[in-house]
Amino acid sequence: MTALAIRLDQLSKQYRFGARPRRRTLREALTEAAASPWRNLRRLAGAAGRGTTEDDTFWALRDVSFEVGHGEVLGVIGRNGAGKSTLLKLLSRITAPTSGRAEVWGRVGSLLEVGTGFHPELTGRDNVYLNGAILGMERGYITSRFDAIVEFAGVEQFIDTPVKRYSSGMYLRLAFAVAAHLEPDVLIVDEVLAVGDAEFQQKCIGRMNEVACDGRTVLFVSHNLGAVQRLCTRSILLEKGNLVADGETSEVIRQYLASHDTEAPAGRWIDLTAAPRTGSASARFTGVQYGSGDQLVDFSPHPGGPLEIVVGIDASIALNRPRVGFTLRDRYGGPLISGSTYALGVATPLPIGYSSWRFVLETLPLRPGPYQLELWLADSMGASVDRLQPALWMEVFDRQPRGFGPHYNPRHDGILYCEYSAGRVEAAVRHRTGGEPASAATQSR
Amino acid sequence: MSEDLTGRHAAGLEQSTRGPSAAAPDGARSPRPASVIIGPERRWPRIDLAELWSYRGLMLFLVWRDIKVRYAQTVLGASWAILQPVLATVVFTVVFGRFARIPSDGIPYSVFALSGLVPWTYFSSALNGAGNSLVANTNLVTKVYFPRLVMPVAPILGAFVDFLIGFAVLLVMMLALGVTPTARALLFIPPVLALAAVTALGVGCWLAALNIQYRDVKHATPFLVQLWMYSSPVVYPLSLLPHRLQPYAAFNPMVGVIAGFRAALLGTAPMPWGVIAVSSCVAGAILVSGALFFRSRERVFADVA
Ligand SMILES: Nc1ncnc2c1ncn2[C@@H]1O[C@H](COP(=O)(O)OP(=O)(O)OP(=O)(O)O)[C@@H](O)[C@H]1O
Numbered sequence: 201m202t203a204l205a206i207r208l209d210q211l212s213k214q215y216r217f218g219a220r221p222r223r224r225t226l227r228e229a230l231t232e233a234a235a236s237p238w239r240n241l242r243r244l245a246g247a248a249g250r251g252t253t254e255d256d257t258f259w260a261l262r263d264v265s266f267e268v269g270h271g272e273v274l275g276v277i278g279r280n281g282a283g284k285s286t287l288l289k290l291l292s293r294i295t296a297p298t299s300g301r302a303e304v305w306g307r308v309g310s311l312l313e314v315g316t317g318f319h320p321e322l323t324g325r326d327n328v329y330l331n332g333a334i335l336g337m338e339r340g341y342i343t344s345r346f347d348a349i350v351e352f353a354g355v356e357q358f359i360d361t362p363v364k365r366y367s368s369g370m371y372l373r374l375a376f377a378v379a380a381h382l383e384p385d386v387l388i389v390d391e392v393l394a395v396g397d398a399e400f401q402q403k404c405i406g407r408m409n410e411v412a413c414d415g416r417t418v419l420f421v422s423h424n425l426g427a428v429q430r431l432c433t434r435s436i437l438l439e440k441g442n443l444v445a446d447g448e449t450s451e452v453i454r455q456y457l458a459s460h461d462t463e464a465p466a467g468r469w470i471d472l473t474a475a476p477r478t479g480s481a482s483a484r485f486t487g488v489q490y491g492s493g494d495q496l497v498d499f500s501p502h503p504g505g506p507l508e509i510v511v512g513i514d515a516s517i518a519l520n521r522p523r524v525g526f527t528l529r530d531r532y533g534g535p536l537i538s539g540s541t542y543a544l545g546v547a548t549p550l551p552i553g554y555s556s557w558r559f560v561l562e563t564l565p566l567r568p569g570p571y572q573l574e575l576w577l578a579d580s581m582g583a584s585v586d587r588l589q590p591a592l593w594m595e596v597f598d599r600q601p602r603g604f605g606p607h608y609n610p611r612h613d614g615i616l617y618c619e620y621s622a623g624r625v626e627a628a629v630r631h632r633t634g635g636e637p638a639s640a641a642t643q644s645r
Numbered sequence: 646m647s648e649d650l651t652g653r654h655a656a657g658l659e660q661s662t663r664g665p666s667a668a669a670p671d672g673a674r675s676p677r678p679a680s681v682i683i684g685p686e687r688r689w690p691r692i693d694l695a696e697l698w699s700y701r702g703l704m705l706f707l708v709w710r711d712i713k714v715r716y717a718q719t720v721l722g723a724s725w726a727i728l729q730p731v732l733a734t735v736v737f738t739v740v741f742g743r744f745a746r747i748p749s750d751g752i753p754y755s756v757f758a759l760s761g762l763v764p765w766t767y768f769s770s771a772l773n774g775a776g777n778s779l780v781a782n783t784n785l786v787t788k789v790y791f792p793r794l795v796m797p798v799a800p801i802l803g804a805f806v807d808f809l810i811g812f813a814v815l816l817v818m819m820l821a822l823g824v825t826p827t828a829r830a831l832l833f834i835p836p837v838l839a840l841a842a843v844t845a846l847g848v849g850c851w852l853a854a855l856n857i858q859y860r861d862v863k864h865a866t867p868f869l870v871q872l873w874m875y876s877s878p879v880v881y882p883l884s885l886l887p888h889r890l891q892p893y894a895a896f897n898p899m900v901g902v903i904a905g906f907r908a909a910l911l912g913t914a915p916m917p918w919g920v921i922a923v924s925s926c927v928a929g930a931i932l933v934s935g936a937l938f939f940r941s942r943e944r945v946f947a948d949v950a
C-alpha cells in the first residue's frame with residue numbers, strides 16, 4: 201500500500217431536521233435569552249451547543265471510517281440524502297464534523313455541485329484567478345496554467361465575458377477545468393457531470409484519469425454508475441449516513457443495485473410527499489402513477505407497449521409556463537428518454553393548489569429490466585422547482601412468459617427495443633445498383 | 646446472442662479499464678505534503694494568523710474584485726465616492742452650520758464637516774462591507790474552504806479607495822477656501838485611519854457572524870451606524886461636549902478617529918493623544934472579541950447560510 205492520502209476515523213455529522221436550522225431573528229433570540237436566563241446559563245455551562253435535544257437532529261453521516269491511498273480514485277455512491285455531499289463537505293473543510301476526525305494529506309481542490317466559487321459579475325479570466333487564489337495558488341502559477349485551463353474548457357471567445365452570461369454548461373466546463381488543472385493533491389468532485397454534454401463528460405472523465413495517473417487522489421460522487429465504473433477501481437456505498445460497502449467498484453455497484461427497495465408497482469398511486477428531492481419546493485410532486493393501462497398484464501409496461509405517467513403537483517405559487525418533465529434512466533443513471541411540456545411547447549399554466557399532469561408514450565422502446573423514473577418541475581426560466589432523481593424504480597416486463605423467446609443480456613444486447621424484421625435474402629437476387637428491390641423470405645417479430 | 650459480438654465486446658471493456666498500478670511511481674513526486682486534521686471544533690476559538698497570512702493572495706483578490714465590481718456596476722461609478730461626502734457636506738453645512746450655528750473651531754463649517762465626514766464615510770462603508778461580507782458571499786462560504794476571517798478583512802481594505810477619493814475632494818475644498826493642511830498630517834493620519842480600520846473590523850466581525858444567522862441584523866445595521874455617527878463628533882466639535890464628559894467620550898473609538906484626523910489635518914488643536922490611546926484600547930478589545938466570536942460561530946456558517 202502506498203502512502204495514505206485520506207484517513208477517516210469515525211467521522212460523523214449531525215444536522216437539525218428541516219432543511220436548515222431555523223434562521224431566527226436576533227430580536228427573538230434576545231427576548232428568549234432574557235426570558236429564560238436560567239436555561240441559557242445552563243446551556244452555556246454544558247458543552248456549547250452539544251447538548252441540543254436529540255430528537256430534532258439526525259446523523260447525516262455516522263461513524264464513517266475508511267482510508268484512501270495516494271493516487272487512488274475512489275467512487276462514492278448512494279441514494280439521495282445518503283450523505284455523499286456531506287462527506288465531501290467535511291473533507292473539504294467547508295463544514296466541521298460533529299465528532300470523529302479525518303486527516304487529509306496535501307491541498308484539496310473541490311468542485312461541489314455546479315455553483316462553485318465563481319462570482320457572476322467577474323469575467324471568466326478573473327474567476328480563474330479567483331479560484332486559484334482560493335486554492336492558495338500563486339499568481340504566477342495560475343498564469344502558467346491559464347492557457348491549458350481555457351483550452352480545456354473551450355471558452356476562449358468568452359473568457360473576457362462576465363460569467364453571468366455563460367450557459368450553465370460553459371460555467372461548469374470552466375469550473376471543472378480550474379479545479380482539475382490547478383493540480384490539487386486531492387481532487388473532490390461532486391455530481392457535476394450531470395450538466396455537461398456527453399462529449400464534455402467524456403473529457404472530464406479522461407482528465408480525472410490523468411489526474412489520478414499523475415499520482416493524485418480523486419474522490420468522485422456520481423449517480424451515473426457507468427461513469428463510476430469506468431473511473432474508479434474502488435468505491436464505497438453510503439446508506440443513510442452509514443458506510444455499508446467498501447470494495448471493488450463492480451461489487452459495490454451490484455450491492456447498491458440489489459439494495460433498492462422493490463420497484464414501485466405499476467398501476468397504483470405512489471405517494472411522493474416524503475421522497476428526497478431538490479429544488480426551491482414552491483411546488484412539489486405529491487404522487488405518481490405509471491402503467492401500461494393494460495389490466496391483463498397487471499398494468500406493467502412492456503417493450504413496444506404504451507406507457508402512461510400521471511403525476512400530481514401541489515403548488516403554493518402559480519407558474520405561468522411551468523416545465524413539467526420526466527426522464528427515464530437506465531439502472532446506472534444514464535439518461536435514456538426524456539420529455540417535458542417545455543419540449544412540446546405546451547403552455548398550460550400551473551395553478552395554485554393541486555393539479556395533475558399526464559405523459560403518454562405510445563410505444564415504449566425499452567427492453568425488460570429495471571429503470572429509474574425521474575420527475576422534475578421548473579419555472580418558465582428553467583430554474584428547478586422540484587426534482588426527484590429518481591422518483592421511483594419501474595420494471596419493464598416481457599409480455600412473453602419466461603423461458604420462451606430470446607433472452608436479452610442488457611450488457612451485450614443493449615436496452616433499447618425496436619420493431620424489426622430479419623431473414624435470408626433469396627439466393628437469386630444479386631445486389632446490383634439500380635436492381636429491383638429484393639424479395640425476401642422474412643420473419644417478422 | 647451472437648458469440649462473436651459478445652467476445653469483442655468483452656475485449657473492448659478490458660482495454661478501457663485502468664489498473665491502479667498505472668499511477669506514477671511515488672519517487673517521482675515532490676516530498677509528501679503536510680496533512681490537515683479535520684475534527685470537531687475546538688472549545689475555545691483560536692486565531693491562526695499564519696494561515697491568514699498565507700491566504701493574503703485571496704484577500705487582495707477579494708479587495709480588487711469588490712472594487713472592480715462596485716465601479717463596473719454602479720452607473721455613477723467613482724463619482725459616487727465624490728458625491729456622497731460632498732452632498733452630505735452641503736446638507737450639514739446648511740442645517741448645522743447655517744441654521745443651528747454649531748461652532749467649528751474657527752474654520753469654515755463646510756471644511757469642518759467634510760473633514761469629519763471623510764474618515765466617517767471610510768469607517769461606515771468598511772463596517773457595512775465587513776458586516777455583509779459573509780451574506781454577500783454565501784456561494785463561496787458554502788462551496789470552498791478558506792479561513793473565513795478573510796471575508797470581513799477584504800472590505801476594510803477596499804474602502805480605502807473611496808477614502809482616497811474623498812480625501813482628494815477634501816484637499817481641493819480646503820485649498821479653495823484657504824485652509825492650509827498641516828505637514829504633520831502625513832505622519833499622523835495613517836495611525837488614525839488604522840484605528841478606524843481596527844474598529845470597523847472588530848464591529849464588522851460581530852455583525853458578519855450575527856448577520857448570517859439572524860435576518861434582522863441587516864436592518865438594524867444602518868440604524869446603528871446612524872446613531873453612532875451622531876454620537877461621534879462628526880458634525881460638531883468635541884469641545885461642544887460638557888467638559889466632564891469628555892474623558893468618557895474616548896471610549897467611543899470613533900471619537901479618537903475623528904478628533905485625531907481633524908487635529909492632524911487642520912492643526913486647529915494639538916493631537917489628542919490621550920483620547921487616541923483610550924480609543925485604541927477599546928478598539929483593540931472590540932477586535933479581539935469580534936474575531937473570537939467570529940471564529941466560534943464559523944463552523945456553522947456553511948450549515949446555516
Ligand atoms: N445544512 C444542512 N442542514 C440540515 N440538513 C442538511 C444540511 N445539508 C444536508 N442536510 C441533510 O443531510 C442529509 C444528507 O445530505 P447529502 O447532501 O449529503 O446527501 P447526498 O448523498 O449528497 O444526496 P444527493 O444524492 O441527493 O446529492 C440529507 O437528509 C440532507 O437533507
Ligand SMILES: [Mg+2]
Nearest residue numbers: 284285286391
Ligand atoms: Mg449530493
